[in-house]
Amino acid sequence: MNRRRFFVASAATLGVAAIGTAAFVYQDRYSFIAEAVRRLMGHDYRVAAAQQKAFVDDFLEDYSDKRTAGLITFQRGHELGLGSSFSAYQIDRFERELITHVVTHTDYLAKAAGDSHELSYLGRYPCRNPFAQFTV
Amino acid sequence: MELNRVSAAAVEGGHYELVIIGSGFGSTFFLSQAIEKLKGRVLVIEWGDFHPWAWQIQSQSNTLITPDSTYRNLGEKPWNTTIALGGGMNCWFSQTPRLHPSDFATRTRYGVGHDWPFGYDELEPFYGQAERIMSISGDPDMARVLPRSTPFPQPPHRGTAIDRLMKAAMPDYHFITPTARPRVATEHRGACCSNASCNLCPVNAKFTAENGFPTLFGHPKVDVVLKSQVQRLEYSGGQVSGVEFVHDGRTHHVSGDLFVLGANAIQSPAILLRSGMDHGDTGRGLHEQVGANLEVFLDGLENFDGSTITTGLNYFFYDGDFRKERSAALLYFENRWPYGLRKEPGRHREILPMMIASEDLPHRDNRVTIDPETGQAIIDYRGESDYGKRGVEHAFANLDKLLAPLPVESIQFKEWRLTESHVQGTLRMGVDGDGSVIDAGMIHHRLRNLVVVGTAAFPSCSPANPSLTAAALSLRAAHRLFG
Ligand SMILES: Cc1cc2nc3c(=O)[nH]c(=O)nc-3n(C[C@H](O)[C@H](O)[C@H](O)COP(=O)(O)OP(=O)(O)OC[C@H]3O[C@@H](n4cnc5c(N)ncnc54)[C@H](O)[C@@H]3O)c2cc1C
Ligand code: SF4
Numbered sequence: 001m002n003r004r005r006f007f008v009a010s011a012a013t014l015g016v017a018a019i020g021t022a023a024f025v026y027q028d029r030y031s032f033i034a035e036a037v038r039r040l041m042g043h044d045y046r047v048a049a050a051q052q053k054a055f056v057d058d059f060l061e062d063y064s065d066k067r068t069a070g071l072i073t074f075q076r077g078h079e080l081g082l083g084s085s086f087s088a089y090q091i092d093r094f095e096r097e098l099i100t101h102v103v104t105h106t107d108y109l110a111k112a113a114g115d116s117h118e119l120s121y122l123g124r125y126p127c128r129n130p131f132a133q134f135t136v
Numbered sequence: 137m138e139l140n141r142v143s144a145a146a147v148e149g150g151h152y153e154l155v156i157i158g159s160g161f162g163s164t165f166f167l168s169q170a171i172e173k174l175k176g177r178v179l180v181i182e183w184g185d186f187h188p189w190a191w192q193i194q195s196q197s198n199t200l201i202t203p204d205s206t207y208r209n210l211g212e213k214p215w216n217t218t219i220a221l222g223g224g225m226n227c228w229f230s231q232t233p234r235l236h237p238s239d240f241a242t243r244t245r246y247g248v249g250h251d252w253p254f255g256y257d258e259l260e261p262f263y264g265q266a267e268r269i270m271s272i273s274g275d276p277d278m279a280r281v282l283p284r285s286t287p288f289p290q291p292p293h294r295g296t297a298i299d300r301l302m303k304a305a306m307p308d309y310h311f312i313t314p315t316a317r318p319r320v321a322t323e324h325r326g327a328c329c330s331n332a333s334c335n336l337c338p339v340n341a342k343f344t345a346e347n348g349f350p351t352l353f354g355h356p357k358v359d360v361v362l363k364s365q366v367q368r369l370e371y372s373g374g375q376v377s378g379v380e381f382v383h384d385g386r387t388h389h390v391s392g393d394l395f396v397l398g399a400n401a402i403q404s405p406a407i408l409l410r411s412g413m414d415h416g417d418t419g420r421g422l423h424e425q426v427g428a429n430l431e432v433f434l435d436g437l438e439n440f441d442g443s444t445i446t447t448g449l450n451y452f453f454y455d456g457d458f459r460k461e462r463s464a465a466l467l468y469f470e471n472r473w474p475y476g477l478r479k480e481p482g483r484h485r486e487i488l489p490m491m492i493a494s495e496d497l498p499h500r501d502n503r504v505t506i507d508p509e510t511g512q513a514i515i516d517y518r519g520e521s522d523y524g525k526r527g528v529e530h531a532f533a534n535l536d537k538l539l540a541p542l543p544v545e546s547i548q549f550k551e552w553r554l555t556e557s558h559v560q561g562t563l564r565m566g567v568d569g570d571g572s573v574i575d576a577g578m579i580h581h582r583l584r585n586l587v588v589v590g591t592a593a594f595p596s597c598s599p600a601n602p603s604l605t606a607a608a609l610s611l612r613a614a615h616r617l618f619g
Contacts, residue, residue: 040479041481042481092479093475093476095479096475096476096479097476099476099477099479099484100473100477103477103484125333125338127329127330128330128332128333128472129330129331129332129440129445129472131438131439131440131441131485132329132330132440132441132442132471133441133442133443134294134329134443135294
């Protein structure tokens with residue numbers, strides 16, 4: 001099966017030549033999100049390219065494309081030392097939302113304990129509480 | 137769902153024993169109690185359409201009519217309702233606490249707000265009946281603050297690790313949330329799987345009109361006319377004689393013996409005002425709870441292992457003499473994450489999202505009026521009371537003491553909530569002459585064959601979610617009329 005590196009912004013899949021500096025990553029929202037996940041999750045997870053695209057597309061729709069674009073500007077500002085407490089708050093919210101999406105919209109929890117770092121995207125409407133228990 | 141759908145043209149000029157306006161909580165629970173006692177026929181006139189559960193899931197929407205298209209809002213606060221067969225039973229999240237006994241007597245006990253014309257004990261059997269109809273899951277220990285004569289129909293949900301610690305430390309104040317999200321499957325409903333999208337429940341677990349009253353609107357005595365907006369009531373000599381409604385741009389009339397007005401707390405007063413009936417404080421006192429969201433970061437304690445979306449209710453800040461000065465506050469312990477999980481690897485679940493809901497004091501200047509040209513409802517809401525905010529602020533300021541049983545790392549105030557999606561108080565119950573619009577039997581003071589149901593009838597706010605109470609009030613009103 002054709003699998004690729006997932007959250008390391010498989011730029012080629014997404015029509016971008018390569019990823020290098022952070023500034024370049026932010027040129028496209030796919031790369032921005034992928035890079036953010038890699039940084040936040042701290043692991044080199046992988047997933048099939050089509051699933052990666054679906055994950056990012058769905059996330060952009062849920063979180064809103066416009067908000068993500070704004071986020072990229074905030075992030076750039078922070079890197080240039082122009083951040084404010086408002087932008088820091090927005091970045092924090094975005095990052096938490098993104099981590100939550102990874103944890104709840106992939107099989108991350110099932111994989112986290114094992115050796116395999118190959119994740120599957122579970123789709124836009126998975127069970128939203130994978131921690132819920134139903135025994136007394 | 138069985139539905140005796142009739143066309144507006146077919147009912148034009150017809151006469152019914154009972155004409156019901158709207159089909160939300162107030163109307164439907166009234167009908168469910170009245171139906172077997174009626175000799176003649178019933179007409180339900182509903183502004184919205186019937187949208188089956190499958191349609192709602194597929195279109196990710198409860199209705200095609202947006203709330204803000206149904207009124208003109210002079211302020212910024214949104215007022216959410218669902219215009220459709222079943223009303224708020226479509227979109228609601230199914231939190232079902234009863235009101236507290238003191239909520240019925242805030243004027244007598246604390247000198248604020250309005251008393252209800254009867255007390256908790258009077259409504260108690262009807263609470264039990266409404267809970268049975270909705271298969272409410274609840275914590276028997278809750279009887280310590282909200283006395284009950286019958287057990288909850290379903291066992292309580294599984295609380296989180298946090299609820300277990302809080303319950304052990306505060307057995308008289310911390311309870312597992314009562315809810316119409318079933319713990320165990322019923323004949324027509326799946327068990328709640330804690331999926332946290334309850335306005336559109338993917339497993340059809342929460343109580344709705346469709347899964348809770350599957351045959352009521354198909355009863356041989358009942359006709360239902362949909363997509364028909366009631367404009368006004370026709371009346372003379374203290375009796376309503378008929379209803380005027382618009383379907384597809386055409387005006388229709390029906391007459392009847394008894395009328396039930398259950399169009400929601402924005403549209404019901406608008407219908408009365410369009411009819412030239414402004415007795416008492418008609419349209420005034422629009423209110424809902426004052427709410428705030430918080431987050432508590434925990435050290436080494438994981439959350440989210442409960443079996444439904446809100447698992448804990450804490451009554452510590454709810455009742456006491458302090459209500460002379462500041463509002464009652466109810467604390468919701470969440471098994472969901474409105475602001476996401478924590479970022480730190482390995483600590484994603486060490487977080488407790490919370491909500492504080494407090495009662496507001498209804499104010500006459502917060503009101504529904506109508507546009508004199510078009511008759512459309514206008515919301516003129518000027519803000520919540522300082523009293524209402526003080527209860528939230530006090531609860532937040534003292535949260536560290538309340539949460540002492542937990543390994544708290546930090547507590548953050550996230551934001552004031554824009555709305556609780558509860559619309560209350562515009563046609564309140566009371567004694568004629570005190571500004572109220574309807575009496576203790578929910579009958580209009582001037583129009584004696586008009587029963588007003590739903591949350592419009594609430595004299596006081598309470599921090600608790602209102603719909604179980606609206607249901608119980610309707611069962612009681614129908615019981616008083618029909619036995
Ligand atoms: C997202 C959301 C979540 C909620 N969650 C909860 C919760 O967890 N717990 C809780 O207790 N409450 C909850 N509520 C509130 C609950 O929906 C309301 O309290 C309840 O529906 C009020 O009942 P009612 O009978 O007064 O009005 P409704 O249930 O709104 O019924 C009014 C009916 O009248 C119809 N109507 C309106 N105008 C006309 C007209 N002119 N002609 C004909 N028909 C008309 C409407 O279409 C509707 O069918 C929630 C609300 C929302 C929006
Ligand atoms: S938590 Fe999930 S299963 Fe339970 S009522 Fe809500 S949406 Fe339905």
